[in-house]
Amino acid sequence: MALLHGFTRTSRGRGGTGVVPAATVVLPADDDVLLDAPDDALGPALVAAAGGDHASAAGLLAATRHRGAWEHRDRYVRRLAAFARSRPEWLDTWRALAPRDPDGLLVEAQRAVDRAWDSPARTELLREVSPLITAAAKGDAHDPVPWRLALDHARGARAGHRYFQELWEAAVRRAPHHYGCHVAALRYLSSSWHGAHRECFDFADLAAQDAPDDSLTQALPLWAAFGYLTDGCGPEVPRARLEAAADRAAALSARLPTGHSWPAEPRNLLTYVLVRLERWPDALEQLRLTGPYATSFPWDRDADDPLGRFLEVRQGVRAAVASGSSPTGSGHPRSERGGRARFGDH
Template sequence: MALLHAFTRSPRVRRRAAPSPAVGAVLPADDEVLLDAPDDALGPALVGAAQGDFVPAAELLAATRRTKAWERRDRYVRRLAVFARSRPGWLTSWRAAAPHDGDALLVDAQVAVDRAWDSPARTELLREVSPLITAAAKADNGDPVPWRLALDHARGARAGHTYFEDLWAAAVRRAPHHYGCHVAALSYLASSWHGSHRECFDFAELAAQDAPDDSLTQALPLRAAFGYLTDGCGPPLPRARLEAAADRAVALSARFPAGHAWPAEPRNLLTYVLVRLERWAEALEQLGLIGVYATSFPWDRDADDPLGRFLQVRREVRAALATGRGRGHPLRERGRHVRSGDH
């Protein structure tokens, strides 16, 4: 696919730095940990929506568009759409008050795609959503978020490679390093070439190399590692590639302040991978940086209770460090890849 050929340099596998010594991270009590807690900007928008007022959400998304804060815009659209699925009144009022508002169209399109994904008739329902995504994309020519949604839509509709590549080209013209678009492309590669994890890693590593140091796209190889570790199929990959993906994500995590909601999801994903790699001290360090901010992803990958799984993993990491080795493995049974000492 041209999606891969767009990156022509060979991937560099960074040498893993020596692990930091075990730290006595002070972790919040179990009953203090929150699941998918909003940040300070999203919180008031959700409160307003709960009261039937769409204005705070409209102002929030307008600000992200005005400042070109595309990563935050993408996350806020997703979170507002999740809320709208259970409490749709505020979004219905917004669409009625401003039927051509691009931000309202975008949230509505996200709701429609999410709903279609959960249906047995996914492919047919997704085809019906296309006009809504097109309208959202036309509202702001520089916004990559509708194109991320279009990429997700194309994957669910099982679109062909040529069509997907056209969408991809349009997305990266607007924001070359947008994390959401890259995750959508990586997911498409993984689903189209099931088990071809080497190709997914090639794409993720080269995208990360081209991205700024503080870009969330630095965590794309970590997403590829997560896919490999949880897939359980395809030929084995050198452990060094998994280690390098974790190292890159550790460096990214260090660029964000501790105990904040914004970097919580990459840190939760990083903790998952570090535990699978049995890098216990670094996993504990990330848990300390996460603080109270647990996220559903990745813990909902294999648990109906993601918060419970997160808290279980915290206990297992502490036990592993206290005894010098893991007592069992909370994530070992999922996926067959990676054994201790598998280098």
């Protein structure tokens, strides 16, 4: 519970979200929607890696480290590690040629954690990965991303609260408002305090209040709302608190750029929550802002075909706005609080 006291209780007002009238909303055609599309910087690195060349990925991650672009770095590390699981040659070459490179170390550590997470022997395998994460953390003393990975690792390894607290303090010293570290912490709390959704909301709300207006950490209460809506236990959370989390995330979404793929994940998550809250015009606005960019998460929580699920939900939202009533059938995510996968899953 000590994590709840790590933030200054500074209140911040929320401005209007500038919702476009529903009648004027035009969405991309189904065939134009892309799933997990890389941005203009990551795309060339993935293409080069597919050809066995690691130089582009190395340059991309080095640039994020030198600029302190930690949110982009975190996202790129995840995507590159995922790619390396099916196409490992470029990363294996990189690691062989530059074994102490902090960027290569970080991608390798992320890949190792992802591999262990999918194994029935997750806890044991994750413990074996610890030296890699430690090496990645030593690569750059200012980089919070290895500490986000360490927080994920601690959740999977069922680490105790004292150890987790030490990791958390190290993470926020490096980047007090890093989104990835906050999401990792919230997931740990949700897993350790199963059903304690109000405590998770307290943590998320305090973090968001303390964060700058343009920080992705403004969306942390949305993660708490998602966790509550996809869980099946614990005391009821007042709807007003769910609404406030969605409103805060919508205000952030209105400040993020359109026409780019990188804000797609918070907007897809916000769409999911708004649909569960049956706020159809607001959900339609997020679909307008996200444009052709669908993300696997959160739609893979309800279906094996996340793109198909996204398109179904999109169709249902448009129908609901047009008719002024709730859509029927598969266009609406599950209305019960249970779900396919737990919020604490990787």
